[in-house]
Amino acid sequence: MTLIDLTVPTLQRRGLDTLPVAIIGAGPVGLAAAANLVERGIDFVIYEAGDEIASSIRQWGHTRLFSPWQHVIDPASSRLLEAAGWQALAPEALPTGTELVEQYLEPLAALDEIAGRIRTGVKVEAVTRQGMDRTRTARRAATPFLLRARTADGVEEYTARAVIDTSGTYAHPNSLGSSGLDPLGLADVADRVSHALPDVLGRERARFAGRHTTVVGAGHSAANTLLALAELAEQEPGTRITWLIRNVSAVRVTTSDDDGLAARASIGRRVDALVAAGRITVIDRFEIVRLGRTDDGVRLVGARDGELVEHDTDLVVSATGFRPDLDMLREIRLELDDIVEAPKRLAPLIDPNVHTCGTVEPHGFAELTHPEPGFFLAGMKSYGRAPTFLLATGYEQVRSITAWLAGDLAAATNVELVLPETGVCSTSLAAEASSCGTNDASSCCS
Template identity: 90%
Template sequence: MTLIDLTVPSLQQRSLDTLPVAIIGAGPVGLAAAANLVERGIDFVIYESGDQIGSSIRQWGHTRLFSPWKHVVDPASRRLLEATGWQLPAPESLPTGTELVEQYLEPLAALDEIAGRIRTDVRVEAVTRQGMDRTRTARRAATPFLLRAHTVDGIEEFTARAVIDTSGTYSHPNSLASSGLDPLGLADVADRVSHALPDVLGRERGRFAGRHVTVVGAGHSAANTLLALAELAEQESDTRITWLIRNASAVRVTTSDDDGLAARASIGRRVDALVAAGRITVLDRFEIVRLGRTDDGVRLIGARAGELVEHDTDLVVSATGFRPDLDMLREIRLELDEIVEAPKRLAPLIDPNVHTCGTVEPHGFAELTHPEPGFFLAGMKSYGRAPTFLLATGYEQVRSITAWLAGDLAAASNVELVLPETGVCSTSLAPDGSSCGTSDAASGASSASSCCS
């Protein structure tokens, strides 16, 4: 009996290794995971919820990244691309989200080794073990993962030897309410509440021009929208702007002259100047509790100085940050920090109260490991609610994870990350002074935040 028990897991493990690795999300980090698996000779399938790769980035494609091309291309992906004659765009230039997709991600996804392994219009709604909920332990590590997903053909299930979840956070914004819950009445005014980083000067111009717009949020995504709206107001004089924040000041945007990131200080100074000139009205210490519909727009009801007050506006831009979708992982054994919802061993390295993007230590599979063997969060989703993510960090994460999957413990453990001296941490300005920026993580089928790569 003992001999049988010892041999069955071995047989199961060999069977498990015949299955592909499942990658959730076809953004930069998901595709980088694929490139690393190609180099390791490990089969994989990428499941992308959008109808195209990089679907989240396309939503903020008008936004310019803060890091130049040389810092936003994954090394393994670059090796595969250059073998086909692809050339890195001007290394020091700053790509927009659209340029990142069209000039880098689309050619990468079109490579023969990757193209046939991408499934679009597949929204993974749950991950578990085949025939096991999270309470079952015996032979768990040798049991395939099971992914249930919505597809164009209905509900389908897929099996995998390991799962790398790079689905990001962009489609899961934080609440407008300080409680963390959606404010009462949100459903009634949903058509008058915009996502973060709307294309104010481009395809969504007609929605914002000549309107009173209230931007909610104290980070750099909010600052970008404020700058774009101010430019729109110069062209459409009836456009009015209110900046609503929960605290007395927006410390993440308003920066001092001795800030080590000149561009970050610059965006703060520009917003400060617009406020001082009366072009942006600040409504501070306002904590939203309820939303209501008016004839022309939205009424925000909130607590301010201990009293309930009202603020009427035409449109609201929600720029309050993002959070990971953990509902899909209820049957996976996760070990998450209780505050930022990042992997327990990673959380102290990325605490936004201590670290900026550039001061995060290199980390890999060891910090990303959960009690569920073979399951990893990577990219922006691995950072939970911390807004300090850089694409270069995500690339090193998946390089280490794929080395571990290949059994190369030495390479998996040897994590290195060379970040730009400034830390490349914040939404910033393009060389011509125009606004730029979201987290380079947003490109990871993920989210915009206060980091911009």
């Protein structure tokens, strides 16, 4: 493991103080980073790939968060908003993704201290050092970062003193294939494969009504979609549901009664009941090898018990989780865990085999530091492929990072985080039936 000096928090001595901090992504954690930088008096620019802030959340706006407002609002952001006359929201109410955007994130982004520093429609495609690839070491820490981005006008470049990448993972789903690669034939049926958390009961209702949908995945994003489809099937004759998993059972959804997360156990019981009643057909131990187009839909070809088998369906929902986009960081010196693809010091704290949302330990800049001075992954992207991220954790991450950037080492190292027992995740179910734990949907909150 590379030794990293964590005792030199200021960037002024490197001659970079005239440049802004670059924040990649204008979601909840990116905007929280901005709020903390405002309080620290440090200039910044936010680069958002979408045409509006929080573009990923808007795609799953129909989803209701599991945790109430009191757990999904960043403290620094709240202070700035209240100083501008914003009225605090009912702490125990459970917002949807759309409400999170409209009632909290949009007012935050509209503040005078932040609004002029947001650049939408700017997709950062690469981060490096100005005039340096990853192999050059001399004066590296004193050299500005260079961000190359695609905009409506073409390709542009920007410089920064530091970079906080909060771009999330929602736009980069895991593969349908068990190998980690896209199955053969995916491009031919792409129009019949849906991203995780489709709005089955809302704007996409006509697409799913009266059709046979196969949901692929063993997490709570899959479970949420299964329950929504079951409700649709009650209202729309001919709607059929198949649940396809690669293991013997969906251990992350089907939980025991002694589960410490009562709501998580509840969602598992509801899905189990639908399966037992024959309303959801389960195909287990199915390893997708390739996809093919049929007259009416999709043919999934997979390995099951050592033999190739076929499954025909009208539509496929890919609810297999998410992964970080690391291609944009090829010229940055990263130190990532070999398995989870999270920062190496953070990985043991978020291992999904050990931790759920509510048991992740507080962590800050020290656990998020890479051999590239001044570069940080934060929010869901910092969790790599682990699905245990929660907003409160991301807020504490950027509070610590911005304290370090300001030279306040004491505040940067004093990380504290009090989590509700069930964590801060999301679900598309009604409040009383929502879930948490190892919930793929929690990665939407990046």
